[in-house]
Amino acid sequence: LAKTTQPISMDSYEGQEVNITCSHNNIATNDYITWYQQFPSQGPRFIIQGYKTKVTNEVASLFIPADRKSSTLSLPRVSLSDTAVYYCLVGNAGNNRKLIWGLGTSLAVNP
Amino acid sequence: DSGVTQTPKHLITATGQRVTLRCSPRSGDLSVYWYQQSLDQGLQFLIQYYNGEERAKGNILERFSAQQFPDLHSELNLSSLELGDSALYFCASSVVQGRGNEQFFGPGTRLTVL
Numbered sequence: 001l002a003k004t005t006q007p008i009s010m011d012s013y014e015g016q017e018v019n020i021t022c023s024h025n026n027i028a029t030n031d032y033i034t035w036y037q038q039f040p041s042q043g044p045r046f047i048i049q050g051y052k053t054k055v056t057n058e059v060a061s062l063f064i065p066a067d068r069k070s071s072t073l074s075l076p077r078v079s080l081s082d083t084a085v086y087y088c089l090v091g092n093a094g095n096n097r098k099l100i101w102g103l104g105t106s107l108a109v110n111p
Numbered sequence: 112d113s114g115v116t117q118t119p120k121h122l123i124t125a126t127g128q129r130v131t132l133r134c135s136p137r138s139g140d141l142s143v144y145w146y147q148q149s150l151d152q153g154l155q156f157l158i159q160y161y162n163g164e165e166r167a168k169g170n171i172l173e174r175f176s177a178q179q180f181p182d183l184h185s186e187l188n189l190s191s192l193e194l195g196d197s198a199l200y201f202c203a204s205s206v207v208q209g210r211g212n213e214q215f216f217g218p219g220t221r222l223t224v225l
Binding site: 032034041042043044045046049087089091092099100101102103104 | 115152154199201203212213215216221
């Protein structure tokens with residue numbers, strides 16, 4: 001089971017770019033890297049997923065180096081509504097590899 | 112709205128009791144996952160079902176059981192409830208196997224054991 005390590009908390013300001021790095025040294029060949037966002041008392045929401053290199057969608061970018069032992073979630077120009085907990089997951093639930101959810105990174109965006 | 116529904120939204124009960132939480136996955140999703148989230152804690156994976164069969168087991172207590180029915184809805188049964196079982200219980204569903212980790216979460220059931 002792949003364990004991840006990410007910062008417990010981060011602070012930012014509106015309009016800034018936020019980068020949250022996650023380390024996953026024992027990632028397996030078939031594992032994907034997935035990020036979720038969770039607001040208080042709500043279910044997590046899928047943000048982005050990647051396997052290698054860079055993935056970009058309408059809300060975020062995910063950078064994955066060649067060795068895949070870490071990844072960085074990049075949130076461009078954050079707003080107050082981006083204040084949430086962000087979880088980095090490594091695994092492949094689709095192939096019955098259980099996902100380990102850590103405590104995530106609590107991001108606070110200030111005015 | 113993720114398309115995953117959970118009932119009830121809130122549940123208050125006493126220690127020693129038994130409750131059933133219900134989840135309806137998104138239309139077309141065959142996999143259902145159950146998670147427990149205690150106050151200020153990360154999500155704990157409990158169990159996964161795929162098309163009616165148990166596929167993966169996490170930190171699910173023996174007092175807890177789940178099943179997925181032919182219409183793909185799932186139920187999580189919690190028995191001999193203890194104070195420490197108070198938590199948010201989430202259900203999630205996903206499309207197909209082998210597609211990584213994209214799961215769609217329901218709004219959760221908040222269980223309070225008094």
